[in-house]
Amino acid sequence: MGEDGSVTSAPQRPDGQTPTPRLIATDLDGTLLRDDKSVSLRTVAALAAAEEAGVEVFFVTGRPARWMDVVSDHVHGHGLAICANGAAVVDLHAGREFVQVRALPRATALTVVETLRAAAPGTSFAVEMTTGINYEPLYPPFFQDPGAHVATAEKLLEEEADDTSAPVLKLLAHHAELAPDEFLALARSAAGAYASITRSSPTALLEISGPGVSKASTLELCCAERGISPAEVVAFGDMPNDVEMLRWAGTSYAMGNAHPDVIAAASGRTVANNEDGVAVVIERILADRAAQRR
Numbered sequence: 001m002g003e004d005g006s007v008t009s010a011p012q013r014p015d016g017q018t019p020t021p022r023l024i025a026t027d028l029d030g031t032l033l034r035d036d037k038s039v040s041l042r043t044v045a046a047l048a049a050a051e052e053a054g055v056e057v058f059f060v061t062g063r064p065a066r067w068m069d070v071v072s073d074h075v076h077g078h079g080l081a082i083c084a085n086g087a088a089v090v091d092l093h094a095g096r097e098f099v100q101v102r103a104l105p106r107a108t109a110l111t112v113v114e115t116l117r118a119a120a121p122g123t124s125f126a127v128e129m130t131t132g133i134n135y136e137p138l139y140p141p142f143f144q145d146p147g148a149h150v151a152t153a154e155k156l157l158e159e160e161a162d163d164t165s166a167p168v169l170k171l172l173a174h175h176a177e178l179a180p181d182e183f184l185a186l187a188r189s190a191a192g193a194y195a196s197i198t199r200s201s202p203t204a205l206l207e208i209s210g211p212g213v214s215k216a217s218t219l220e221l222c223c224a225e226r227g228i229s230p231a232e233v234v235a236f237g238d239m240p241n242d243v244e245m246l247r248w249a250g251t252s253y254a255m256g257n258a259h260p261d262v263i264a265a266a267s268g269r270t271v272a273n274n275e276d277g278v279a280v281v282i283e284r285i286l287a288d289r290a291a292q293r294r
Helices: 028-032 041-052 106-119 153-158 180-191 215-225 240-248 260-265 277-292
Strands: 023-026 056-060 080-083 088-091 097-101 124-129 132-135 168-174 196-199 205-209 233-237 251-254
Touching: 023 028, 023 215, 028 233, 028 277, 041 056, 041 277, 056 215, 080 215, 106 153, 106 168, 106 180, 124 153, 180 196, 180 205, 196 240, 215 233, 215 240, 233 240, 233 277, 240 251, 240 260, 251 260, 251 277
Parallel strands: 023 056, 023 233, 056 080, 233 251
Antiparallel strands: 080 088, 088 097, 124 132, 124 168, 168 205, 196 205
16 A cells, blocks of 8 residues: 555656566555455556567565465466565466575574564564464454464574474564654664565554565566566566665656655656556557557
């Protein structure tokens, strides 16, 4: 969900001519998905047209792999998606199988927990692993998981901490009283030396990954494997966890409903997610490409 006034007029093009991309990287919630978490028919058609034109599409999201069913039917070609803010690459054609994991070391997560408890008393935690989510008793149950273990973060991170334990993808930290951006700034100041800290929720809910792990860094790895440069990537996003990706991509668009930091980071701006802002830009890119070939 975005935090800035929605833009519903025509998209603002980045300075200069937008090159024909080889890859489109798009966030999901607040970006590709409408607020009701659906993918519009217009967006489905635009994604399919891009792939048919030889432009790869990567979904790059903070969502865990188990929440990717909403777009699984709309991945063509490679079938890959970047999940958990870059901590995992999954194959949606193979039942959300993990292709790559960039884990948060448990010792690092414990250090972050200790640091944030001291810096922001009242913080509660959840631990997202490749096998699912576990959380503390006071952590808000945003999405009930019947298989979750409930215990202190220290216990959740210490138990079974051996070579056979499930990798930790990210740590989630929630505060009931602090404003979202205030909590993010405080956490980065206190614990930013240990981990990558960002947010995508309208509440004071932080997402904490391993050092150097972000949507941008994992997207860069995936592009390097394909010989794709940043200049050949067009990216879309709406929240702080998209900022690094939008800065990395040669061309980037903040959604009309985007957070102010996202607007500042992007080279262009499109209309809001509920107005199919991603599809609007893809349609224009493909139309420009067709015009150039005439």
